[in-house]
Amino acid sequence: MPLKKALFIIITVLLIDQISKIYIKTNFVYGEEVVVFDWFRIHFIENNGMAWGAEFGGRAGKLFLTIFRLFAIAGIGYWLYSSVKKNAHTILIVSISLIFAGAMGNIIDSVFYGVIFDTPMNGVATLFAEKPYGELFYGKVVDMLYFPIWNGVLPDWLPIWGGKPFTFFNAIFNVADSAISAAVILLIIFNKKAFPKEEETETIQ
Structure with missing residues (x-):
């Protein structure tokens, strides 16, 4: 797979990611939710960029x-360039491209959003x-995709969580996160194609 096609994937994902984030920031009040289907909602939140909205160490x-x-x-960019040069399998190059685009999408938020957006109280940005x-390098990542596929109370016989309310799937994420997740799934499913083992050949003297 040529580098031009990999760059096309990266640019396409980045455009969709950033356009969706900018639209949400400038049209939704923080916490606002639009129900598309019972199992799919647009719900605007922000976080400091760690998985599941976790935080550590404050500003530092x-x-x-x-x-x-x-x-x-x-490092991911070098991995992509090296894989293209080595004529790696298309699955691997597509996956690396998706990971690169996803990581870059969230980096743009973290680096620049703090200096290009405001955060009005009860208003759109x-x-x-x-x-x-905020400041450069202190922006927050925009999330909006929410898939509460199932809501209910878990059976009492389950240890620890039995009898408690439960939502599957309760994470809220963005297009960049989706690209990274899709890449990981591709690599798991097509692991043997993405990382073929070199066949050992015997040299007959």
Whole structure:
């Protein structure tokens, strides 16, 4: 698979990711939800960029996370370039492209959103605001995709969680996260094609 096609995948995912995030930021009040179907909703939240909205270390932790991601994206970019040069399987190159695009999408939020958006109380954000909500490298990641496929109470016979309310799937994520998840699923399903083992050949003297 040529590098141009990999770049096309990356650019396409980034455009969809950033357009959806900017639309949500400038049209939704924080916490606002639109029910598309019972099992699919658009729900606007933000987080500091860690999985499941986790946080650690305050401002220092946020800065460390963003800088770590910048180094990681450089490594992923090299992995992609090297895989293309080695004529790796299409599945691997597509997966790396999706991972790169997903990581870059969330890095853009973390690095730039704090200096281009404001966060008005009970109002929608302004793009290129005069008084942005944060600083460079301290932006928050925008999430909006919510799939509460099942809501109910778990059976009493289950240990620990029995009898408690439960929602599957209760994570709220974005297009960038979806791209990374899709890549991981591809690599798991097509592991043997993505990472073929070199056949050992015997040399007959």
